[in-house]
Amino acid sequence: MLEKTTQNSQQENFVIQCQNLHRIYNDASGMPISVLQDINLCIKPAEMIAITGASGSGKTTLLQLLGGLDKPTQGEVFIDGANPNKISDNELSKLRNQKLGFVYQFHHLIPEISALENVSMPLFIAGINRSEALDRGKKILQEVGLSTREHHKPAKLSGGERQRVAIARAVINKPLCLLADEPTGNLDHHNAKKIIELIIEFNTAYGMSVLLNTHDETLANKMHKVLSLQSAKLVTT
Ligand SMILES: Nc1ncnc2c1ncn2[C@@H]1O[C@H](COP(=O)(O)OP(=O)(O)O)[C@@H](O)[C@H]1O
Numbered sequence: 019m020l021e022k023t024t025q026n027s028q029q030e031n032f033v034i035q036c037q038n039l040h041r042i043y044n045d046a047s048g049m050p051i052s053v054l055q056d057i058n059l060c061i062k063p064a065e066m067i068a069i070t071g072a073s074g075s076g077k078t079t080l081l082q083l084l085g086g087l088d089k090p091t092q093g094e095v096f097i098d099g100a101n102p103n104k105i106s107d108n109e110l111s112k113l114r115n116q117k118l119g120f121v122y123q124f125h126h127l128i129p130e131i132s133a134l135e136n137v138s139m140p141l142f143i144a145g146i147n148r149s150e151a152l153d154r155g156k157k158i159l160q161e162v163g164l165s166t167r168e169h170h171k172p173a174k175l176s177g178g179e180r181q182r183v184a185i186a187r188a189v190i191n192k193p194l195c196l197l198a199d200e201p202t203g204n205l206d207h208h209n210a211k212k213i214i215e216l217i218i219e220f221n222t223a224y225g226m227s228v229l230l231n232t233h234d235e236t237l238a239n240k241m242h243k244v245l246s247l248q249s250a251k252l253v254t255t
Pocket residue numbers: 043044045053071072073074075076077078079080
């Protein structure tokens with residue numbers, strides 16, 4: 019089990035929490051741009067939250083900070099009570115592997131290996147033996163309706179199928195929270211609907227929290243709460 023390095027009774031109740039989060043980037047000429055200012059957000063167990071906002075409003079930046087993939091300029095993030103910026107790289111990798119699932123707009127599957135090996139990858143990384151990992155991989159592929167595609171490499175799958183593989187990979191470890199960055203942004207309406215249904219099914223089945231960035235109102239409105247990034251601040255819509 020992963021040690022919780024920073025925690026108190028309040029943080030215990032949240033899957034992910036951030037306090038007073040700021041992120042400043044430097045633009046091409048070295049000028050600072052304040053992309054996020056004083057962001058405070060708590061994600062409860064099994065809660066589903068959508069973050070909307072214009073392109074360039076900081077949605078991806080926020081998701082990366084909350085997933086421990088980037089460091090805030092100021093403020094703190096807690097993932098299941100642990101501060102990702104105060105633990106070693108090794109502990110952070112473990113934290114992400116065990117507690118979080120990530121889905122991106124472009125699937126980010128490994129092109130050289132099959133759908134089954136792609137979905138089983140988080141289990142390989144966690145050190146689970148190969149045959150057990152592949153068995154669990156087969157089960158999760160079945161849950162996303164892709165049993166017949168186990169041995170297909172990503173290039174032989176449709177866009178919608180690739181994204182279902184990406185969701186299966188993200189949830190195979192039964193994460194506390196799924197972080198999804200415009201997961202339907204690259205799909206037609208029919209495939210987007212299937213992805214939404216799957217996310218909600220896994221939320222119901224596993225009690226997994228969901229934080230997703232989207233431009234898609236249909237998707238946003240299926241979440242319990244919709245927040246919007248406007249002028250670097252997070253506001254309730
Ligand atoms: N690594 C970076 N260096 C400098 N500027 C960045 C970097 N990443 C993002 N930005 C800038 O931060 C702003 C927010 O980007 P992003 O979080 O990707 O927004 P969104 O996901 O809402 O489109 C944009 O103006 C973008 O150009």
